[in-house]
Amino acid sequence: MSENFLRWKAKYDAQRERKGPFFTVSSVPIDPLYGPGNAAEIDYERDLGNPGEYPYTRGVRPNMYRGRLWTMRMFAGFASAVESNERYKYLLSQGQTGLSVAFDMPTIMGYDSDHPRAYGEVGRVGVAIDSLEDMETLFQDISLDKVSTSMTINAPASIIWAMYVVAAEKQGIPAHKLTGTIQNDILKEYIAQKSWIFPPDPSMRLITDIFGFAKENVPKWNTISISGYHIREAGATALQELAFTLADGFAYVEAGIKAGLDVDDFAPRLSFFFNSHTDFFEEIAKYRAARRIWARHMKEKYGAKKEESLLMRFHTQTAGCSLTGPQPENNIVRTAYQAMAAVLGGTQSLHTNSMDEVLALPSEKAVQIALRTQQVLAYETGVVNTIDPLAGSYFVETFTNQMEEGAEEYFRKIDELGGVLGAIQENFFQQEIADAAYRYQQEIESKDRIIVGINDFVNEEKEKIDLLKIDPEVERAQVNRVKALKQSRDNIRVQATLDDLKVAAQGSDNLIPKIMDAVRAYATEGEMIAVLKEIFGEYREQAVF
Template sequence: MATAERKERFAGVSDRPVKRFYGPDDIAGFEYDRDLGDPGEYPFTRGVHPTMYRGKLWTMRQFAGFGTAEETNARFRYLLEQGQTGLSTAFDMPTLLGYDSDHPYANGEVGKLGVAIDSLRDFEILFDSIPLDKVSTSMTINPPASIMLAMYLVVAEKQGVAWDQVSGTIQNDILKDYIAQKTYIYPPGPSMRLITDVMAFCARNVPRWNTISISGYHIREAGATAAQELAFTLADGMAYVEAGIRAGLDVDEFAPRLSFFFDVHNDFFEEIAKFRAARRIWARVMRERFGARNPRSWMLRTHAQTAGVSLTAQQPENNIVRVALQALAAVLGGTQSLHTNSYDEALALPSEEAVRIALRTQQIIAEESGVANVVDPLAGSYYVEYLTNKLEEEAWDYFGKIEALGGVVAAIEKGWFQQQIADSAYRFQRRVMNGDYKVVGVNAYVDPDEKPATNILKVNPEVQRRQIERVREVRATRDQKAAEAALAELRRASQTDENLMPYIIECVRSYCTVGEICGAWRELWGEYREESVY
């Protein structure tokens, strides 16, 4: 009998060796009730809801934003007309870093990577004709997250929607910014304070708001393996829970509103196992370590996005297939919401046509494939259960290392996460270079006659000029005294331990700009600088 195999060693994108097949010995000691439980039951390995997609499909939430608020509002409305069920906002770099569009540092970057937001005026346009009591909105922003939430609440108020009726998510996850995404502004102390202020304010005033989206996405995209993504993200989550408890909150008061955000990469079974392991670890940590009593505090609810880093600029149509496989893994992993990348994203921001195909991919999985008819169909597979256990074990090894370094913030300050991620990114790139990992169209099945892609989205170069005009007009026409008074009050409160949310809301209401608010904090708190490691 032939036993020769195609290669000596088989391994997926995370480079963990894979055996020929898996059997009962690989999951020795497996106990259904302890390790899985039925869907909707502790430890939620099989999913957080008893009915999962039979009850409600996942939220199809495409991340969108470019140019000015008008252009992004049009894209939002287009997506809702196409059957999308939630919104997700991408901001441009100046907004993410707290600079107004007329700041010299914003030159060339306004509206490029997302929508430019300077003041409440932009938010009024962004959500024009979008009913905030019916649509939930996610906003991918971190140091200025509290300001965006404040703007959203004021817009809701103007639409006549009560704060306890609005729902959505702000990313507000500064730890992964220090680790990977790098859109930090302030040092860890005041950054964590902004986050716990939002947690406390929402627990009392905006009960349906997800106050942090604890994100593995950027950690993975920066180069981490699946196990590193899982471990670093959950370690961040535990650090937020500790911070909330230290700030005097009861764990069950804020933990049910913590949500997660994971990447879905190429290695199909590893990704499914990652979601299952994440739920099981979180449930146990919340119940056993933090003593949470509310089952909602034990549940890891998550958004997922297909892996941008896996998309190729070469033969971009192939990305449609990559995205479909990744999206299927996210669904089999039991995600609560999903963004599917557009096939042209290695080239530019997505065109309308590319976004439509990405959304249709989710709709085909939901309506045609049959996978939404049954919950966690891969449970009991020797390989999937082995991988789920293995990822959990690898995550606990990392938790031990992080603990030994003095916790998440200390490990960040030592550059440990950053080095781990840079090492993994480089190792992967070497595998691509030496052909150990094949990327179709890049180091295998290359098309030598490939023509450069056309029909990619171009951000109108007029955007920067128009946006600068608008922010200047806002500053010139607002009640200047009220704006200055609100900002002075925010400055004063920022030097006490009062909750800052009410002051931020007053600033926003008086049309103080993002740059003014973030600038005031820059003066008070200083800026974080990292020691680069590679």
């Protein structure tokens, strides 16, 4: 330490320090001051580089937001395809630049709306999509070659994606013109979100089948969105979100290579999805470290040659788990800060949560405020006028380095357990996240961590807020629609396509063409999932006590 720093430290130590806590949302201690000694080992060319140049710490494009703003992509979907179509048109009219589909739980779990297990859940937390008919309605009067669409679906991703591609086909739009993202990330389901259907091996087969099919037929499509968001929402720290997400990403790269694909044939269409939590600088450091780690591993470990294979492009959503039911207007402020962290961290697209999302699906007014938050950020704050403005900050660069070092340590532990699948089987990820969530909750209960409106600055009176309510008639109407479809379609053709899908699942051919044939015949999602369950079986998590 320099003599100058030691002189300051003596003055600081003589002062009374207010009660903290002086640690991040992830419980990482923060020093009172960061200086040259903290970041002394940084080599600009090796560790930072210019924007759009290896290792991409400062951004994936040379001009970043001076060339193009991030995509404003609000997560939406509720009730039936008819109501969601109306919400999409509203959002587009308000200046949204990309669509993002939320599906209901029966769709996520592979059940048709008329299945007994779907009862009471149809259209509740997202839109109900049973067949191509619903997908056509969802995007009616929306030209699919004019919008980029993201779909948050995992276990049945191959089927839902096929419905989208065929819906575009029905509009006269060839697949090679489509742009968007399918989440398609089953590993994080086993780790955190728990919305699985099939065991890991056939699930990974479906994912690599999408990689291979998209390369030849839908080349502009992001074939997977490797998601840390749900890992963080389950209680993980920022470091765990970073490390576990990238570990999943590397597992998908290895699966693609094992399936016979060249890394540069599919890696350019891999994308990521991160959380933006409340600790401003920790989140920015996380994004910067993520780009650097991904680029280094792709180049040095997996031998990627194309620049596009080294670029970590990611979508961000503000932290749903940070929202509070009491004083819901406070969530507008939380979301604004989280959105700014995502932008200063270099995100390619962004969803801002609505203030009422902790209570219900967002109302139209709340969605508009959330979208306006992004627009004010983009057009009024000035944060888009220069690239990576926090580069060189002793604090940010130190935290970026710590994120990278911590992630590498996690990678070593995961490798020792036999990789991601081995670590899942050992419940490693699940235990790490549970421990972090428990520690966070203890900090709240002890008031070592203040959450405004929850454990301090509490209002006794409950605020009244208009919430979106789903009419029970929505479910009855959707059930009637799917039953009517099953009676009116050519069921001989449907059965033939399902038989072909079953035979293909027993072999090793790419399954996507067979799925698309069944979609074109108006086979339902539930029918296709049932066929695949016969061959693949269902996943059961091993409980650990």
